[in-house]
Amino acid sequence: MDGSQTLVVKLGTSVLTGGSRRLNRAHIVELVRQCAQLHTAGHRIVIVTSGAIAAGREHLGYPELPATIASKQLLAAVGQSSLIQLWEQLFSIYGIHIGQMLLTRADMEDRERFLNARDTLRALLDNRIVPVINENDAVATAEIKVGDNDNLSALVAILADADKLLLLTDQAGLYTADPRTNPNATLITEVTAINDALRAIAGDSVSGLGTGGMATKIQAADVASRAGVDVVIAAGSKPGVIGDMMADLPVGTRFHALEMPLETRKRWLFGPPPAGDITVDNGALAAIRERGSSLLPKGIRSVEGDFSRGVVVRIRGLDGKDLAHGVSRYNSDALRMIAGQHSQQISQILGYEYGPVAIHRDDMIIY
Ligand SMILES: Nc1ncnc2c1ncn2[C@@H]1O[C@H](COP(=O)(O)OP(=O)(O)O)[C@@H](O)[C@H]1O
């Protein structure tokens, strides 16, 4: 390990506007400066940004619109382009490229789309490009939307294999009660267990700017910490807040990661029964079992079943015994075509490729 980490930073509307009706560029440029510093130090930064609706309102001059979902979607559609343009401008000051990803819940729940989104995210990070993510509000219906960017950022942290998730908001962290209405509320600095008592103190957003208040931040902290991600809720306006989180200095409210990340993610991946069988030769069997290798097409002897890319399949030895379960990066037809072939030939045979391995080691459980 080179000590570099992956950090997801979620910026709420409250941070981006500084409580006003406009995006506060001075605020945002300071946060970008902190991200750029960590990026230059070799860390991987993922931004989850709210603010499309606020930006849309600003861009259209605060129009009177009916209080419908369609109005919010209209505002998000208008505002998203100004929002992404702003991020692009600010990161370009530091010579850093960004890549926009707009996601919905449906993109995380369908395995093939999950893998596609994960591949894109990894490709951006591998190329030192900062992914800037928001919910795809324009297409999100009740069934497929995440609904708030706190929960979206937890899903993104899982997608990005992140070490840390920082939820930046307009409060110093989670208080014993909403500090806007309870002057005696005190900051909770460490949370070891998320339970009903904790949920009860987390109220909704009263500013009318954000979505979900602390309630959705606790939901996000619950999901991400269970997946092995350290979570902090802190104030976006606190000087050096992003660097402090990264250096594990005391800041805001910290929720400790609960389990080994890889094992948790693997469990998530291995819920469903295998959709097909891949029989591998003895060379591949030894490489997987003894050397911890990924499965390459070269080692595949045969493929049974009809399955799509992204599903869990069984890997068997020539003796028919179970060797492993893993997530296939190619569908069954493609695997049959590339079985026994060198990885360099994949794109020539298929006309496309999803990388050199059939099943990646990180997506495999060995028996
Ligand atoms: N227990 C609590 N501690 C801190 N803030 C709370 C609490 N309960 C409710 N809140 C409210 O949550 C708000 C932050 O959430 P929200 O407005 O959705 O912001 P964001 O845009 O950052 O997601 C705070 O301004 C605060 O009024």
Ligand SMILES: N[C@@H](CCC(=O)OP(=O)(O)O)C(=O)O
């Ligand atoms: N996707 C919406 C943000 C929804 C949201 O969760 O907002 P917030 O509570 O401010 O993080 C937007 O870009 O306006």
